[in-house]
Amino acid sequence: MRILIKNGTVINANGRQQADVLIDGDKIVALVARPGDDAGVSDKAGAALLALGADEVIDATGKWVIPGGIDEHTHMELPFGGTFAKDTFETGSRAAAFGGTTTIIDFAVQSKGKSLQEGLDTWMAKAEGHAVIDYAFHMIMSDVTDETLPEMDRIVDQGVSSFKLFTAYPGVFLSDDAAIFRAMQRSEKNGGLILMHAENGIAIDVVVAQNFAAGNTDPYYHGVSRYPVFEGEATNRVIRLAEAAGAPVFFVHMSAKDAVDVLMAARDRGTKAFAETCPQYLFLDLADLGNGFEGSKFVCSPPLRPASGGHQQALWTALIKGDLYGIGTDHCPFDFEGQKELGRGDFRKIPNGLPGVEERVDLMHDGGVVAGRITPARWVELISANPARMFGLYPRKGVVAAGADADVVVYDPNRKHVLSAKTHHMDVDYSCYEGREVQGGSDVVISRGRIIVKDGEFFGKAGDGEFLKRETAHWVRKN
Numbered sequence: 001m002r003i004l005i006k007n008g009t010v011i012n013a014n015g016r017q018q019a020d021v022l023i024d025g026d027k028i029v030a031l032v033a034r035p036g037d038d039a040g041v042s043d044k045a046g047a048a049l050l051a052l053g054a055d056e057v058i059d060a061t062g063k064w065v066i067p068g069g070i071d072e073h074t075h076m077e078l079p080f081g082g083t084f085a086k087d088t089f090e091t092g093s094r095a096a097a098f099g100g101t102t103t104i105i106d107f108a109v110q111s112k113g114k115s116l117q118e119g120l121d122t123w124m125a126k127a128e129g130h131a132v133i134d135y136a137f138h139m140i141m142s143d144v145t146d147e148t149l150p151e152m153d154r155i156v157d158q159g160v161s162s163f164k165l166f167t168a169y170p171g172v173f174l175s176d177d178a179a180i181f182r183a184m185q186r187s188e189k190n191g192g193l194i195l196m197h198a199e200n201g202i203a204i205d206v207v208v209a210q211n212f213a214a215g216n217t218d219p220y221y222h223g224v225s226r227y228p229v230f231e232g233e234a235t236n237r238v239i240r241l242a243e244a245a246g247a248p249v250f251f252v253h254m255s256a257k258d259a260v261d262v263l264m265a266a267r268d269r270g271t272k273a274f275a276e277t278c279p280q281y282l283f284l285d286l287a288d289l290g291n292g293f294e295g296s297k298f299v300c301s302p303p304l305r306p307a308s309g310g311h312q313q314a315l316w317t318a319l320i321k322g323d324l325y326g327i328g329t330d331h332c333p334f335d336f337e338g339q340k341e342l343g344r345g346d347f348r349k350i351p352n353g354l355p356g357v358e359e360r361v362d363l364m365h366d367g368g369v370v371a372g373r374i375t376p377a378r379w380v381e382l383i384s385a386n387p388a389r390m391f392g393l394y395p396r397k398g399v400v401a402a403g404a405d406a407d408v409v410v411y412d413p414n415r416k417h418v419l420s421a422k423t424h425h426m427d428v429d430y431s432c433y434e435g436r437e438v439q440g441g442s443d444v445v446i447s448r449g450r451i452i453v454k455d456g457e458f459f460g461k462a463g464d465g466e467f468l469k470r471e472t473a474h475w476v477r478k479n
């Protein structure tokens, strides 16, 4: 199948170009600059290919042609707090596709006492034959032991080249400093990358217990118990450990100014510290956790931060300056009814996580590009190119270029629509952004050369998504 996308403006992380894009099979085979575009290099071979014609021609006049979004942080079917994140690999990846995302990097979980391989095999089985778009995995390590440390090398060899550790969730996922340091040292040898959930979970649990004992049982107290400084402290400690190990480190779901400040200071002194943030920390705040038990819809960790305190401004500044590297969603949806409700009367029992995989690309376009904070190229860098670079998928993914996978989105930067649980495709009974109007939407979504979404209709198929074997984290190393 040959698809020609005509008359659009191609936007990559390195700029824009008036060019037609030819797809043949599952690859982009040519980008042919249109006359009058000085950014484009005239491509005779490409023009000859174009002359052969296409089975399907998409007119992208007035539209942007961008690389498919890469959500570097999702949790389909994650077990949490006695239940499971509601989206399966099928429903979640389908929703991602509607939102312009053509690759997800999910987290396989090693259970305490079990091998990493068992965890990876379990998550492979959840995804294989079900995902509608391509997928890859990070590996959550629940314990770092003499057995799991050497196993990390074999996991990297299988294309899972990043490992998430936690300074939060004592008794479940928390790793102590020795464990984190040892894993970092090992990653330096095997080319893996350590990802950190940095919040001081031990201190948090003290405040959680104090609030609960004082009768503060509402979801709001999930938010107020997890002080921003607890994220700042853990981030600083982990950065120092990474410096001692001589290893790069990547912080997931950064939310607090306290953490951004230490990240920027570390980067200023040359430390290879990187981080993502998520739309919820840019567009929502602690007040959303109020309103009685309705606030449970917004319970996630780290929590939404107070509107005062400069947290959102710090995140935007870091995004604009380049200190924040990418945007993941931490998509981890639980229905309000029957799942979030497990914590009615006890905020400690509310499953942690929010839906968002479908809304990321449009929220970042609306709140970033339309609001004048970032350029279209920087938007593409944050939602696609940088996740591909950081996580060993570039240039197969993350760029509209000859030779890359044909994961392409025809994006309408002017179309306005309203985010709502009534219309979204995520399998969850609420939206964190209910009623919010955003500008920008994905008209056509192409996954490895197959049109899977067109004008709001789905044409994909469960099982068409492939496992992506990722390269090591050479992007953040000298060799």
Ligand code: URP
Binding pocket: 075, 197, 253, 299, 300, 301, 302, 330, 332, 352, 353, 354
């Ligand atoms: O609340 C969250 N973030 N749930 C998902 C698990 C995690 O820590 O990323």
Ligand code: ZN
Binding pocket: 197, 252, 253, 301, 302
């Ligand atoms: Zn986390």
Ligand code: ZN
Binding pocket: 073, 074, 075, 330, 332
């Ligand atoms: Zn997460």
